[in-house]
Amino acid sequence: MSDQFLSGHMLDMFVFETTQLLEQLEACILDAEKDGFYSGNAINEIFRIMHTIKGSSAMMRYDGISSLAHSIEDLFYLLREGSSCDVEYSELSDLVLAGVDFIKAQIESIKSGGAAVGDASKLIADNRAFLARLKGSEPGNREPAKQETDTAEPGPDHAGQEQDLARQDDPSGSKYINSFRAVIRFQEDCEMENLRAFSVIHNLEEVAGGIRHVPEDLMSPDASEVIRRDGFTISFRTDCSYVDIHQLLMQTVFLKELELEQTDESEAAQEAGITKPSAGERTADPGEDRAADYGMQSISRDHTSHQNIISVPVAKLDKLMDLMGEFVIAEAMVIQNPDLDGLELNNFQKAAQRLNKITKEIQDMVMSIRMVPLAATFQKMKRVVRDMCKKLGKEADLVIIGEETEVDKNIIEHISDPLVHLVRNALDHGIESTQERLAAGKDKKGTITLEAKSAGGDVLIIVRDDGRGLDREKILQKAREKGMLYRPESEMTDREVFNLILLPSFSTRDDVTEFSGRGVGMDVVVKNIEAIGGSVILDSTPNAGTTVTLKIPLTLAIIDGMNIKVGKAIFTLPTISIKESFRPQAGEAFTDPEGNEMIMVRGNCYPILRMHQYYNISTDITDFTEGIMIMVEHDEKTLCIFADELLGQQQIVVKSLPEYIRQFRKVKGLAGCTLLGDGNISLILDIGGLIYGKDSK
Amino acid sequence: MKRVLIVDDAAFMRASIRTILERNGFEVVGEAENGAIGVKKYQELHPDIVTMDITMPEMTGLEALKQIRSFDPDAKVIMITAMGQEHLVKEAILSGAKSFIVKPFKEDHVIQTLKKI
Numbered sequence: 047m048s049d050q051f052l053s054g055h056m057l058d059m060f061v062f063e064t065t066q067l068l069e070q071l072e073a074c075i076l077d078a079e080k081d082g083f084y085s086g087n088a089i090n091e092i093f094r095i096m097h098t099i100k101g102s103s104a105m106m107r108y109d110g111i112s113s114l115a116h117s118i119e120d121l122f123y124l125l126r127e128g129s130s131c132d133v134e135y136s137e138l139s140d141l142v143l144a145g146v147d148f149i150k151a152q153i154e155s156i157k158s159g160g161a162a163v164g165d166a167s168k169l170i171a172d173n174r175a176f177l178a179r180l181k182g183s184e185p186g187n188r189e190p191a192k193q194e195t196d197t198a199e200p201g202p203d204h205a206g207q208e209q210d211l212a213r214q215d216d217p218s219g220s221k222y223i224n225s226f227r228a229v230i231r232f233q234e235d236c237e238m239e240n241l242r243a244f245s246v247i248h249n250l251e252e253v254a255g256g257i258r259h260v261p262e263d264l265m266s267p268d269a270s271e272v273i274r275r276d277g278f279t280i281s282f283r284t285d286c287s288y289v290d291i292h293q294l295l296m297q298t299v300f301l302k303e304l305e306l307e308q309t310d311e312s313e314a315a316q317e318a319g320i321t322k323p324s325a326g327e328r329t330a331d332p333g334e335d336r337a338a339d340y341g342m343q344s345i346s347r348d349h350t351s352h353q354n355i356i357s358v359p360v361a362k363l364d365k366l367m368d369l370m371g372e373f374v375i376a377e378a379m380v381i382q383n384p385d386l387d388g389l390e391l392n393n394f395q396k397a398a399q400r401l402n403k404i405t406k407e408i409q410d411m412v413m414s415i416r417m418v419p420l421a422a423t424f425q426k427m428k429r430v431v432r433d434m435c436k437k438l439g440k441e442a443d444l445v446i447i448g449e450e451t452e453v454d455k456n457i458i459e460h461i462s463d464p465l466v467h468l469v470r471n472a473l474d475h476g477i478e479s480t481q482e483r484l485a486a487g488k489d490k491k492g493t494i495t496l497e498a499k500s501a502g503g504d505v506l507i508i509v510r511d512d513g514r515g516l517d518r519e520k521i522l523q524k525a526r527e528k529g530m531l532y533r534p535e536s537e538m539t540d541r542e543v544f545n546l547i548l549l550p551s552f553s554t555r556d557d558v559t560e561f562s563g564r565g566v567g568m569d570v571v572v573k574n575i576e577a578i579g580g581s582v583i584l585d586s587t588p589n590a591g592t593t594v595t596l597k598i599p600l601t602l603a604i605i606d607g608m609n610i611k612v613g614k615a616i617f618t619l620p621t622i623s624i625k626e627s628f629r630p631q632a633g634e635a636f637t638d639p640e641g642n643e644m645i646m647v648r649g650n651c652y653p654i655l656r657m658h659q660y661y662n663i664s665t666d667i668t669d670f671t672e673g674i675m676i677m678v679e680h681d682e683k684t685l686c687i688f689a690d691e692l693l694g695q696q697q698i699v700v701k702s703l704p705e706y707i708r709q710f711r712k713v714k715g716l717a718g719c720t721l722l723g724d725g726n727i728s729l730i731l732d733i734g735g736l737i738y739g740k741d742s743k
Numbered sequence: 744m745k746r747v748l749i750v751d752d753a754a755f756m757r758a759s760i761r762t763i764l765e766r767n768g769f770e771v772v773g774e775a776e777n778g779a780i781g782v783k784k785y786q787e788l789h790p791d792i793v794t795m796d797i798t799m800p801e802m803t804g805l806e807a808l809k810q811i812r813s814f815d816p817d818a819k820v821i822m823i824t825a826m827g828q829e830h831l832v833k834e835a836i837l838s839g840a841k842s843f844i845v846k847p848f849k850e851d852h853v854i855q856t857l858k859k860i
Binding site for chain 2: 055056059060063064091093094097098100101102104105107116119120123235236237238240241244245248265297298299300
């Protein structure tokens with residue numbers, strides 16, 4: 047029946063839940079490792095998670111995952127039951143994490159439509175070897191029960207139960223009037239025959255005594271095998287009639303065959319048909335029932351506070367977001383419809399305002415649905431730090447601040463890889479070896495801080511290490527070799543030098559390590575972050591560490607924009623980057639010796655960018671005093687954009703430029719385009735691009 | 744129509760069991776993700792049958808079984824178990840579980856078990 051599960055909903059569910067469990071598991075192990083030992087809770091949780099994964103993957107017929115999970119479950123079963131004094135915790139963590147990685151890889155493959163074909167036998171063998179050693183080191187070297195799964199270790203109350211059984215063997219059954227002998231055969235594939243037999247005995251005990259059965263010890267490892275082969279034979283005495291007993295035994299689940307014979311002579315008693323109520327028919331005392339009810343309610347009241355959460359496919363949210371964008375445009379098309387120009391429409395204006403307000407509320411809600419806390423992404427870094435430290439022989443702690451900060455789901459996906467890269471860089475290049483740190487008078491353990499915070503419309507994600515910092519000389523030397531210097535070295539600020547490493551194909555490390563030097567460097571990080579409209583800022587102090595700040599817009603799709611007009615063209619600026627706009631007085635602007643136009647505002651000098659010149663647009667307004675100056679800021683750099691006039695502010699939906707425009711001609715300074723209310727297309731300016739584009743001109 | 748409460752910490756398992764039951768004319772009246780919630784839902788919903796996973800957080804299936812049986816000795820609880828949990832199953836039977844289903848289960852097995860009790 048697994049076949050019907052292999053696709054669609056159940057598969058999604060399996061992937062989703064297993065992924066979540068693995069994350070929990072990983073966090074659990076990393077915490078335990080930090081504390082230096084596995085607490086009872088941790089062991090229980092890991093055991094449970096593995097147990098669940100084992101069950102689910104077996105249902106899906108992913109046998110590799112299932113048996114691997116099983117072997118780990120066994121390990122933790124032993125830890126849970128037994129003494130856990132001499133456990134090599136670090137080795138245990140390695141084993142479990144290797145298992146987690148394997149299952150993750152399988153899940154990835156399943157997710158992308160592949161099969162789970164990986165071979166887990168080596169990992170399983172490792173786990174078994176470790177298990178064997180654990181058992182060996184246990185006091186008294188006691189062998190756990192020899193079930194095929196090794197996990198059925200006798201519980202503490204086991205002995206008591208055996209006594210229960212023994213008591214039933216007591217010939218006290220002689221007080222009953224009828225004797226029976228029954229042979230029960232179960233269906234072939236019903237599994238756990240011994241326990242099914244046990245269940246039969248348990249039911250019989252209600253009405254019978256002097257019960258004997260073959261095989262005698264139902265909990266012995268070969269009991270199931272014997273029952274499968276020879277059937278389960280019971281003899282007992284009871285007051286019930288043949289019909290009653292037959293009926294009782296016929297209720298056995300997975301019964302294939304029942305032979306029942308009466309072995310004594312008291313047929314008369316059988317005719318009398320004395321019956322006893324069976325367990326299933328016994329009626330409860332209603333008063334007692336109610337009393338128990340009350341007791342239970344007071345206990346369970348604590349558990350009522352679980353949240354109602356539904357999971358929704360991301361694709362639907364994306365679609366919702368798209369529709370929201372269209373909705374905003376449509377709204378603008380209605381409210382700013384050119385047909386309305388010059389009309390006095392009081393009621394319409396009122397209705398339009400209301401529509402506008404509600405649209406905004408819906409939009410905020412749609413956005414908030416897509417917001418996800420960074421916690422999961424940050425927690426993943428713990429594993430990265432752990433693995434790196436182990437491989438590189440360094441010591442470092444990861445401090446996480448502000449993991450509850452929320453960003454758009456899309457953004458999470460884009461920053462995960464860059465973050466891994468940055469954290470690896472910090473450990474590989476930043477944090478020094480223990481000796482080096484001690485020599486420099488630092489704490490022998492390095493610290494990597496991962497911080498997230500909101501700043502206006504942006505989220506700042508900061509990766510900070512307290513390592514050796516960036517080496518200005520080394521960077522310059524490398525840049526010289528590669529011919530990347532575009533200005534005299536002495537004129538470059540530290541920051542400019544550091545920013546060199548953000549350029550493509552720059553890597554200060556000569557030897558390529560497994561982690562951070564795969565020929566790709568910081569430029570990949572920059573590319574990824576820029577793809578979502580963010581930027582990367584580097585700062586470093588020698589011997590005190592390096593800080594990389596990722597500045598990422600909260601959301602991508604809908605932003606507040608200011609429309610400006612240049613000639614016949616309309617451009618849109620993200621409102622968030624506008625500092626102010628003003629009409630300059632004559633004489634405030636001047637030209638420097640190189641021909642760059644500058645303007646003096648409150649004692650500071652800012653460069654001017656004439657839009658009509660930059661994009662070759664013909665316009666009548668070329669005099670500063672007739673147009674408008676818009677001061678924009680990006681990365682702490684400021685630029686004054688000169689345009690004809692401001693058209694007004696509105697919400698805009700960012701659409702990427704059509705493929706052919708991006709392919710054939712890379713137009714500088716454009717971030718995308720948007721549809722205006724009147725149906726016109728406006729180009730969205732990329733402030734960063736304009737500022738840097740002007741620099742390099 | 745038999746009314747069933749599914750208690751299992753794995754959403755995947757709950758969905759699997761639900762799919763099977765609903766396809767075979769059972770009504771799934773509720774789901775619970777641990778023993779404690781299971782006990783509470785039992786009191787609210789009074790299902791005819793409960794399928795109860797053994798290994799769960801907060802409160803195990805065994806504990807939940809015992810609690811349910813303590814206020815409703817007629818409760819029909821079927822344990823969902825896996826190979827290797829034989830001793831827990833035994834304890835469950837001693838505590839009044841009507842039967843058990845071994846993971847990974849087959850549709851036919853689940854239905855047979857539920858119909859039989």
